[in-house]
Amino acid sequence: MTPLWTHFVLNVAQVVFLLVFAPLVEGVLHRLEEIIQGKSGISVWQTYRDIGKLFAKDEVISEESTWVFRFAPIVAFVMPLFVVLLIPALTKFPLFFAFMGDMVAVGFLMAVSGFFVALAGMDTGNVYAAVGASRTHMVGFLAEPVFIMVFFSVSYVANSTIPYFVNATWGASWASMFQPSHLLIVLAFFLLILADEGRIPVDSPAGKVEIAMIGHSKGLEYSGSSAALMKWGGAMKLMVLALVFVNVLVTPWGLSAHAQWGAILAAVGLVLLKLLAFVVVLALVETSLAKLRLFRIPEFLAVAFIICLFAVSVRLVGIA
């Protein structure tokens, strides 16, 4: 195959990898949390079954809603697929979309999907969805400075915001892995994932009470295939963020260095193992913390911000 075709096939492989394994990552996360909480629980394949069932069902759409409501699930489904083209999901070497956008573009694509989902929440006139949308944006506004600081510190340390370069910078040696700024960025980014994904302590994904929800009340009006797309898209968003976290920031190893099928398959296995480790940590954090009150969330994000500020100043002052 010519290099162009190889890259194309690898890009498709990344997308398929995300599509196929995202529900599994979510299922394993739920299962682990249930094991820790001592519940008998559902199978790890439940998310696949839910998605399949929802695709087979009829869809009910409010008469009050507009095109935004129908469009949002598609955006929420497609954006993680775009993002995975920009990040090192399976290969260490950049594929041809790698230079189309950097980590800021990743943030932008995520924000577009968040924006449409929030609009769709308000579109139906459901009061709880509107409350959820405005709360999500409150958290979003507070998380924004932290995101910018993370990008700034990443680019300052790695001299680039292209995820492949960042991966290569930190994977270069043990000395660069143990840099204090690296560790602090990892911590801050983990807090950001908790806030952005609406996990405990910011929001409770398993909550069933609309009035207490932050992000999860926005999709309540969806049914049928739209609900399936939202669910699948949500699972893929979690997996994409986890991929950025494990492949770019925490453990920049285990990716395929050549375009050979054996190496790619080994990378699939290793990346899944890394995701499993991430999910275990996430499940432990989620089950050991209590949800914060809404007005305590600024404190949570202020701490993430200060950690980022340290990461930058540690480099800036030239201490390490």
Added chain:
Amino acid sequence: MVAVSSTALALDGSVAGLFVVFGLGVMVSRQMLASLYFFMWQSVALTASALVLADALDAINLLWVAIITFVTKVIAVPLVLRWAAGQAIYGRREVDQALSIPASVLVAAVLALVGWFAVAPTLPFLHTAPFAHLNLPTGLIMVLWGAFTVALRRESVAQLMGLLIMENGAFFGSIAIVHNLAVIAEIAAAVDVPIVALVIGLLIRNIRRVTGSTRVGALDRLHER
């Protein structure tokens, strides 16, 4: 200058980063018990830094420092506090603050910068101590933050945590500069800490017995009939 590997430097830097993050946790955590746990984790970070330095500098004394730190701060201090002021610390309570947490976090950031720039002029004289440029500013930051915590919190137990992280900071800075003290001096310095915890713990118990609370912030006004 002793040659040390860049991995050891980076590792110590990361430990220093964690040390600062745990110090931040002591300062901003709302729950009493969380604050104590952050202090214990910070002491673990101090132990880790002493171990890294002991390995990199071949200093057997620092190994002693690590063991003594772990025993006194991670094991003895919580035990002493439980004995002296059990309910005041192990009850589930929130802590009052003089400033809101985001504001105090900002002040902490400024203090951190002050710490860094205050140490910067001394670093050229410390070229014989390879880890000083990491440990000294970190230690000074923690001393400043401890003082700030004592001023910020309106609760005697949390103020005690401020004192303890000041002590941790002083240790963190000093192990990089002086690592050939006699072990007896290290023991003397470290045994101070449980004694401080004991004295203040008893004081807290007495305050609690007399006033029914440990919120010393409320004691600054005269209660006149």
